Amino acid sequence: MNEEVQPSYRRRHVKTERRDEHTSAAPLTLVEEGQAGSFRRVLRNRSFLLLWLAQLLSQIVFNAANYGVIAIVTAVTHSTVMVGFAIVSFTLPAVPFSLLAGVYVDHLDKRFVLWVSNALRAVATGLIVLALLWNPHTVLPIYFLTFFISLVTQFFTPAEASAIPLLVSKKDLAPALSLFNITLTIAQALGFLVLGGLITALFPPFSLSLGFIQLQVLSFDMLFVIVTFFYVICTLLILAIPKRALDQKQSDEPDLFKSLGKQTWEIIRHEVREAWSYVRSNRQLLLALLRVSFVSILLLVIGELAGPFVVNVLHLPFQDMPFIFAPAGIGLVLGGVIMPLLMQKLGKNRTIALGSLGTAAGLVLIPLGRFLWSYLALPALGILLFIAGITFFLGIALEMVNIPAQTVMQEQAPEEERGRVFSFQSMLYNAGSIPVLLFLGVIADTLGIETVMFLLAAAILGFSWWAARYSHRSILS
Structure with a gap:
């Protein structure tokens, strides 16, 4: 991760x-x-x-x-x-x-x-x-x-x-x-x-x-x-x-590492400040960077919820966790394979929009399907297979957002700035994931994991609506 x-x-x-x-x-x-x-x-x-x-x-x-x-x-x-x-x-x-x-x-x-x-x-x-x-x-x-x-x-x-x-x-x-x-x-x-x-x-x-x-x-x-x-x-x-x-x-300088130690935080602050200044000046690049970070954090949140969902909600042993993780991974790999063709046919913006809608729909279908399975008293294996199918399509849907957004990042960032831009995105993703994981973990333990899934779906739709408006304003400007 x-x-x-x-x-x-x-x-x-x-x-x-x-x-x-x-x-x-x-x-x-x-x-x-x-x-x-x-x-x-x-x-x-x-x-x-x-x-x-x-x-x-x-x-x-x-x-x-x-x-x-x-x-x-x-x-x-x-x-x-x-x-x-x-x-x-x-x-x-x-x-x-x-x-x-x-x-x-x-x-x-x-x-x-x-x-x-x-x-x-x-x-x-x-x-x-x-x-x-x-x-x-x-x-x-x-x-x-x-x-x-x-x-x-x-x-x-x-x-x-x-x-x-x-x-x-x-x-x-x-x-x-x-x-x-x-x-x-x-x-x-x-x-x-x-x-x-x-x-x-x-x-x-x-x-x-x-x-x-x-x-x-x-x-x-x-x-x-x-x-x-x-x-x-x-x-x-x-x-x-x-x-x-x-x-x-x-280097033969005896005080090199002492000097590096003193300069480390200055280097980090300089890198972050320079990268943010550059990214902020390009609205399309900033939007793509936020989309990539959003998807990356969402993947961590799904990883956080999967185990407790299997154990606490489905009441299955934790050894069944791979039945949820593996289809999602297969979907991510398959999504990466078919995405160039899909972007060519639909365009990057439509692909991202459909991927966002698909991700939100999948997160809503999982708790709804679990409720119906429980209400109808159907076998536990069936709900596990149903959720495995949903996570497979979730993997594809997430790649429909991630790969087009990464493509825009590559296109908008000049070659000499790409390393700085991707380092900044990585730091943003890792730093942003910490409060999100802890906050949603508390919500899941108090209000329930399925409540968090509905909140995630709403957050995805809200972010997609904001991103569409921001992109439209960027084009007009």
């Missing part, structure tokens, strides 16, 4: 010099006119292959662990607001530390940052296992350790992005970046929607005797054990990359 910041890093932290075995440093651009490289050729580059595998595995288990955290908090607390705190624990570090980490990583050895990040995440995940074995009914240690893991990931992300041009040639940079971005999307879906639920289903609880100590090992304990194991594998993959492959000129 906090991984939304990665595309901006790909723009901001890619170096302007490369190094390979045959060629000296040469200038390059992020998007090449002729993409002579290919996925097959970049994967034959052993150092790049090791980095790519480390990214693939670490992203999958990172998202599987996030699923595990949400599921555990749901099972232990049955509280929507506590699930909101869980999501905040892995989104909060991206607000101040994403820019800070990028500043420091530019002056550190990339290989060192990458393997240490994975090692620290392995240790922290192992501590989650110990905390669950010690007391499976407490969530406070999980919050702190999840926050720490997400914080470490803020350093891993820019180090990984800036390592790519050090490992591949100029003509292979575009396919290498494309492969990493495709892998990111697939890893998020596999980890959060598939692997987490699959592991908890495959490993039933069992007892473990250690001398005088008798431990009850639960399914989620095994999930975090497997996550720990794969973080160790990722550490070894990074260490297998030759040190010379990621050699980079390091």
Whole structure:
């Protein structure tokens, strides 16, 4: 979920010099006119292959662990607001530390940052296992350790992005970046929607005797054990990359990091102020940025509500959560595939309008369908399948808003400003999600989850009405 910041890093932290075995440093651009490289050729580059595998595995288990955290908090607390705190624990570090980490990583050895990040995440995940074995009914240690893991990931992300041009040639940079971005999307879906639920289903609880100590090992304990194991594998993959492959000129200034520490908040304030000034001057860009942020926050809210809805409203075990998450993920992927054709036929504004209406309708249909199913005393499996179908179409509808809005952002932001604009959008989304998640969590626990769904539908319609008027005024002006 906090991984939304990665595309901006790909723009901001890619170096302007490369190094390979045959060629000296040469200038390059992020998007090449002729993409002579290919996925097959970049994967034959052993150092790049090791980095790519480390990214693939670490992203999958990172998202599987996030699923595990949400599921555990749901099972232990049955509280929507506590699930909101869980999501905040892995989104909060991206607000101040994403820019800070990028500043420091530019002056550190990339290989060192990458393997240490994975090692620290392995240790922290192992501590989650110990905390669950010690007391499976407490969530406070999980919050702190999840926050720490997400914080470490803020350093891993820019180090990984800036390592790519050090490992591949100029003509292979575009396919290498494309492969990493495709892998990111697939890893998020596999980890959060598939692997987490699959592991908890495959490993039933069992007892473990250690001398005088008798431990009850639960399914989620095994999930975090497997996550720990794969973080160790990722550490070894990074260490297998030759040190010379990621050699980079390091600053010899002894007071560099002291100076960076003093300047960090000035840098962040300057970046935010400059980005806001630029975005505010372009009304279409501002509207697109708000739409993308709105959809991103809405996805987090749906993730916050899904577990408590299954447990508290449908009265089903939390193991059935993937039946809601997975169709939504499939809808998001399918929506991304069909959206270029749909935008070509309908235009961006009509696509966004239809997507907004579809999202609002889906959020209303879920509680109405649940009420009718309960009133008619139909089998529980039927309502689960009905909701799965609705969440599938919700995934498509959300992409009908998200992708056209992101397209407008790309079109309206000049190439030299895109990194700043996307970084600002990521910070806005992560910062804005925190009060929304906590506020709606309180409303869900006091007035009911289905009440929140009706409020969300009303908010979507209200925002769409305002956006249409704002867009019309922008065109007239």
